[in-house]
Amino acid sequence: MATQVTFSEVKNNGLGYWGVLGFFGLLVLGGVFAFLHMHEGHYTTGMNNQVVWGIPHVFAIFLIVAASGAANIATIGTVFGQDVYKPQGRLSLALAGSLLFGGLVVLLLDLGSLGHVIEMAKGALNFKSIFAWNMILYSGFLLIITLYNWTMMDRRKIAKKLYKPLGIVNMAWRFMLTMGTGSIFGFLVARQYYDAAILAPLFIVSSYVFGTAIYSLVLMASFKLTGRDLGDIVLNRLRNSMAVYLVLVLFFEMTRHLTNLYATEHHAVEAYILTGDSIFTSLFWYGQIILGSLVPMFLVWCRFFKNNRLAHVTAAVLAVIGGMIQIYVILIGGQSFPLILFPNAEVSSAFFDGVNNAYTATMSEYLLGIGGVGLAVALVIVGMKGLRLLPTSLADDVIDPLNLEKK
Amino acid sequence: MSDINSYRRKFLGGLAGTAAVATVAPGVFLREVQAKPAGEAVSEKVRWGMLIDINKLDDGGDACIEACKKEHGWGNDPKSNDAQQAQWIRKVKVTEKMTGHEVTLPVMCQHCETAPCVDVCPTGASMKRADGIVQVNKHICIGCRYCMMACPYKARSFVHETIVDQRPDTPRGKGTVESCNMCVNRVDEGKNPACVDAAPQAMLFGDLNDDDSPISQALKKFGGTQIRADLGLNTGVRYWGI
Ligand code: SF4
Ligand code: SF4
Numbered sequence: 138m139a140t141q142v143t144f145s146e147v148k149n150n151g152l153g154y155w156g157v158l159g160f161f162g163l164l165v166l167g168g169v170f171a172f173l174h175m176h177e178g179h180y181t182t183g184m185n186n187q188v189v190w191g192i193p194h195v196f197a198i199f200l201i202v203a204a205s206g207a208a209n210i211a212t213i214g215t216v217f218g219q220d221v222y223k224p225q226g227r228l229s230l231a232l233a234g235s236l237l238f239g240g241l242v243v244l245l246l247d248l249g250s251l252g253h254v255i256e257m258a259k260g261a262l263n264f265k266s267i268f269a270w271n272m273i274l275y276s277g278f279l280l281i282i283t284l285y286n287w288t289m290m291d292r293r294k295i296a297k298k299l300y301k302p303l304g305i306v307n308m309a310w311r312f313m314l315t316m317g318t319g320s321i322f323g324f325l326v327a328r329q330y331y332d333a334a335i336l337a338p339l340f341i342v343s344s345y346v347f348g349t350a351i352y353s354l355v356l357m358a359s360f361k362l363t364g365r366d367l368g369d370i371v372l373n374r375l376r377n378s379m380a381v382y383l384v385l386v387l388f389f390e391m392t393r394h395l396t397n398l399y400a401t402e403h404h405a406v407e408a409y410i411l412t413g414d415s416i417f418t419s420l421f422w423y424g425q426i427i428l429g430s431l432v433p434m435f436l437v438w439c440r441f442f443k444n445n446r447l448a449h450v451t452a453a454v455l456a457v458i459g460g461m462i463q464i465y466v467i468l469i470g471g472q473s474f475p476l477i478l479f480p481n482a483e484v485s486s487a488f489f490d491g492v493n494n495a496y497t498a499t500m501s502e503y504l505l506g507i508g509g510v511g512l513a514v515a516l517v518i519v520g521m522k523g524l525r526l527l528p529t530s531l532a533d534d535v536i537d538p539l540n541l542e543k544k
Numbered sequence: 545m546s547d548i549n550s551y552r553r554k555f556l557g558g559l560a561g562t563a564a565v566a567t568v569a570p571g572v573f574l575r576e577v578q579a580k581p582a583g584e585a586v587s588e589k590v591r592w593g594m595l596i597d598i599n600k601l602d603d604g605g606d607a608c609i610e611a612c613k614k615e616h617g618w619g620n621d622p623k624s625n626d627a628q629q630a631q632w633i634r635k636v637k638v639t640e641k642m643t644g645h646e647v648t649l650p651v652m653c654q655h656c657e658t659a660p661c662v663d664v665c666p667t668g669a670s671m672k673r674a675d676g677i678v679q680v681n682k683h684i685c686i687g688c689r690y691c692m693m694a695c696p697y698k699a700r701s702f703v704h705e706t707i708v709d710q711r712p713d714t715p716r717g718k719g720t721v722e723s724c725n726m727c728v729n730r731v732d733e734g735k736n737p738a739c740v741d742a743a744p745q746a747m748l749f750g751d752l753n754d755d756d757s758p759i760s761q762a763l764k765k766f767g768g769t770q771i772r773a774d775l776g777l778n779t780g781v782r783y784w785g786i
Contacts, residue, residue, distance in 0.1 A: 178705035178718050179705075180628055184628075185627035185628040186692070189689040189702060249719045253687055256667070262667065268666035268688065269666040324660070324663070325660075326694075327694075327696030478638075478771055478772065479640075481642065482638045483638070483639045485637045486634050486635055486636040487631075490634070
């Protein structure tokens with residue numbers, strides 16, 4: 138059974154390993170370069186006093202939310218006792234920690250000054266602020282997954298004993314963390330598009346999609362590149378659950394928009410996002426809904442693609458892109474819609490009152506965000522070399538020696 | 545503290561009744577009396593506020609805006625584009641959809657009593673002074689801009705570049721957020737905010753907690769509109785003529 142799965146470090150010392158690592162390292166370098174550029178001041182970016190959070194925040198939020206979802210693989214193994222998932226716990230947690238770290242670095246570097254980052258670390262914290270709480274939740278999460286991963290990797294009794302309790306703590310913590318991240322928006326009462334409690338649960342289900350998709354990609358790539366066997370049982374579980382999570386996200390998105398439409402004061406912003414002629418409307422329908430949700434669901438559930446790995450990879454990539462677009466529409470679209478100072482009146486000023494705010498990200502903002510992704514993946518790659526994160530095989534007969542899963 | 549007080553009250557009350565309290569422990573008794581209306585004790589302090597009669601602002605507030613720029617030195621950051629330029633106070637034209645009625649008014653930080661910008665700030669840089677003035681402590685602002693997301697009035701600006709040639713009383717810094725601070729520097733010297741002095745016929749500055757102050761009297765008599773009163777922020781800036 139799954140408990141007999143053995144693990145090993147990545148032994149490959151050739152060009153392959155260093156080439157892949159080097160590629161992601163270059164992305165990190167790009168991010169560093171972008172940071173140095175933005176250090177000049179945010180006038181070098183497309184962000185401004187109307188759209189105050191931009192592409193770096195889209196990446197950061199995406200990575201942080203995805204981190205929570207990536208750790209879900211471990212949760213299913215530990216808390217819900219699913220043997221198929223148990224041997225995947227180590228990679229799941231390493232990936233989760235790396236994604237979170239990457240996201241946090243982007244968030245902090247967007248502040249544009251190392252001095253500010255240090256101030257943040259020194260931490261005068263205002264405990265009324267959900268932002269401050271999130272910083273605690275994020276650091277706590279890093280600590281918990283480190284311990285949790287240790288319980289998986291250490292053979293001592295104490296580790297075995299703590300395995301399940303930590304799995305449960307981790308699950309609860311993740312729940313709070315994702316809720317907390319979603320709640321960043323919940324506190325913005327005056328912003329029409331964010332004025333909805335449902336954003337918090339929406340973020341939770343979205344985290345499952347992002348995390349499962351990224352995890353699948355990392356799993357497939359690392360097994361392929363290190364010549365390990367990966368069977369259909371594992372992959373089919375992953376792809377099916379991803380598709381189910383996509384359905385859940387669609388459900389919560391629908392509920393969110395319908396409840397917003399129920400409240401008259403939100404009609405204008407809903408119309409702006411859902412039926413307007415702005416970029417957000419196309420991004421929402423074509424990007425998030427069709428490309429990012431329906432197409433991946435089709436690729437997963439269409440019989441024709443059964444056990445087709447290319448279809449799985451494509452579905453996961455699309456789900457990731459769709460997820461980024463989802464965050465983009467929420468974050469940037471929500472800021473693009475003007476604040477309502479006077480209901481029932483038209484307003485105008487020299488400070489962009491009453492107009493839909495435009496935002497065009499600059500190259501450095503993209504580079505910073507992508508640098509965070511690069512950092513996350515690079516950390517996982519390094520982790521695989523230093524630690525026994527990867528099972529030597531996840532072939533069907535290793536996962537399911539008794540053939541219980543075969544129909 | 546309150547435990548001790550209630551213990552004392554019980555103890556002394558049991559001993560000889562209220563009269564005894566006054567004689568046996570006058571200090572304790574007095575503190576009790578003051579501590580009870582704790583809310584009032586705070587409200588007896590100053591709360592600075594402003595009243596703007598927009599009908600008397602024939603320029604819609606241009607003079608105020610100019611005075612503010614001059615006082616604090618914002619609005620001309622060479623590298624920032626229009627959307628990145630700071631704007632502590634701006635002139636907003638409001639046209640009612642049904643009637644077409646048009647008014648123009650200056651909008652700046654409304655110095656909310658329950659200020660969203662203060663609640664969300666992770667470091668406490670966005671703060672409200674005891675006298676009700678809301679401002680940013682530049683030293684601990686990390687530039688996260690969460691307060692800008694939270695402010696319903698778009699009152700805050702981020703400084704997008706290194707600032708040279710600052711006004712001595714108004715430090716501005718790249719990567720920090722700023723907004724109207726009711727000219728704390730002037731107020732602390734007993735002066736009016738710059739905008740008020742630029743439009744004395746239309747603006748009144750004073751202590752909202754002092755029933756006898758001209759601003760309190762005027763508000764008591766004629767009321768004063770808050771922008772987005774529905775948000776329940778109890779703003780320190782009030783308007784006539786909206
Ligand atoms: S108007 Fe905005 S910046 Fe001023 S106190 Fe209110 S929330 Fe804060
Ligand atoms: S930008 Fe500064 S003042 Fe505003 S919330 Fe962040 S730390 Fe606080």
